[in-house]
Amino acid sequence: MNIVVCVKQVPMSGDAKVDPVTGVMIRSSADTKLNPFDLYAIETALRLKKEGDRVVALTMGPPSAAAALEECIAMGIDDGILVTDRAFAGADVLATSYTLSQAIRRVNPDIIICGKQTTDGDTAQVGAEISEFLAIPCVSNVDNVEGVKDGYITLTSNLGDVEETLKVKMPCLISVEKEIYTPRLPSYKRKKGLGKIELKTLTLQDFIDKDPNNYGLKGSPTQVERIFPPEVKVEKLALDKADAAGGIYKILKDKKFI
């Protein structure tokens, strides 16, 4: 069985902001990390892996995103594929998903596993779009895998008030919840033992669809028209800290909270 895990490198901290005067983005640090939600996808893949199976981590990003793949390998993933090309710059959800689907076609996996969402985009949409481009079923919010048998995977999907138990024909794509398993820590011993890690790189020229109009900014139907700092919109009452408790108490009383 071939398993692909989709991962992403994200900024270490989420404290970028817009200068209200110049409209320019300011970021305090350029440090990056592996998207924390991806650790659960990696763990799920490693638990599903049986002897003879191969687990591949795949990421789209700049060449420096290789660091995220190395971390996956330190956790026990067999191979890393970096999907990188200038033609992919400026991709929105649709173009990103399409790019990843083209890369995944090269691996031909039985199951694709994604984390619930990323911490920089927070959209949780890429997995489902990948599955559509691959014309395979997808299940989101997977919080338990019962097992794999005869080309089917049985799992449960958390739909809020309802827990659906599904038997899904493979190949398929799943995105997993944090509750599924506790991720293992990366093993630096393992990483060291591997020596220099060879990652595979895929560019547009490696894809079946080589039309640059389907990738990056050109393949993105959404456009960011403008960015702006969050607006100040409420009228506020400032209370001095000396009698703040008294002031709050009076308001709570007036508004019948107490």
Add this chain to the structure above:
Amino acid sequence: MLKVNDSKITSENIDSIIKVCPFNAIEKVGNTVQINAACKMCKICVKKTNGAIEFVEDEVKKVNKDEWKGLAVYCEVLCGKLHPVAKELLGEARNLADKTNQPVYALVIGSDLGAIVDDLKDAGADKIFVYDDEKLKDFLIERYTNVFEDFINKIKPSSILVASTNLGRVLAPKVAARFKTGLTADCTMLEIKENTDLVQIRPAFGGNIMARIVTPNARPQFCTVRYKIFSKLEEPYKLAEVVNMDLSKISMESNIECVKNEEKPAAFSISDADVIVAVGRGVDKGDLPAIQKLADLLGGQVACTRPLVESGWFDAKAQIGLSGRTVKPKLIFTFGISGAVQFTAGMQNSSLIVSVNTDEKAPIFNVAHIAVVGDYKEILKELISKIEEGK
């Protein structure tokens, strides 16, 4: 696309050009730079590199916007229950539609939908399109996607609003990808232009940044919206026309089989609380019992920011914000929370926001109705004793 003008790049300015990009998407190649796959098209480099990088409009395929009319709302039904967010989305769609003189459509997919359709009739839609079939009883994504596709092909709505529930967050992208169109997740505000372009406003770039996102050359325009962001109409709207749709030509093939559906015991969610006491990094762990006490005295729940979930103080279910829950209580306290937009996007529609923080410049004070600059400890202690004395 972004075009690099090599002639304007010198050994003196190359390093400063590379540093302009907050995403490290400008990289050095030989004596010049290239834009790599990390680019998010924020176009800062266009503004800040004195012409070294410029934006060139691409030729785009234009869509005939006159063929696409109306705002559609997908009304989620799961296990025979209508999700209350459906009426909120219909209320917002009605407000947007009235500005551009467009109809509002409700789309309902499921089995045995009679009572649900009746319930939706006065929620703001002009027409309700109903796909009612035993095979649609369980949420099986391939069937639902096929039905959604049929609806779009027949009705051609310009914009489609879907709730950011677990179901909506998998169904909307599946359908949007089928139509190769744009999808914007978790919008916190929506506007509409004369030409029916939907302006989707949401926090972006993982920071304290809002973005206006448009889908200018594709239809339909898809967005998802969280529960408790918009409000349902206050007055009943005129009764909608109900249109029962023909399902005979829609493929009901499914590679997924539903083994069982279990309704979980209705776990109490912070989204349902009328009063919330929220804590952030500025609060000491030793004060959590006092925080809980204040919440108890007010009949409320304790909630938190993402860092406190990451540090293991709270379960993820207690987290407010874009990666947690959206809340709209009657009263919310925030103690030691600076108020990054990822957090405030999840609570800024609360009726009364009382914020205590030591930093007077903290962005939480942009959304707070009652602001106290200072240490929370004294205030917390004093407030608890006042409430206890008052009882």
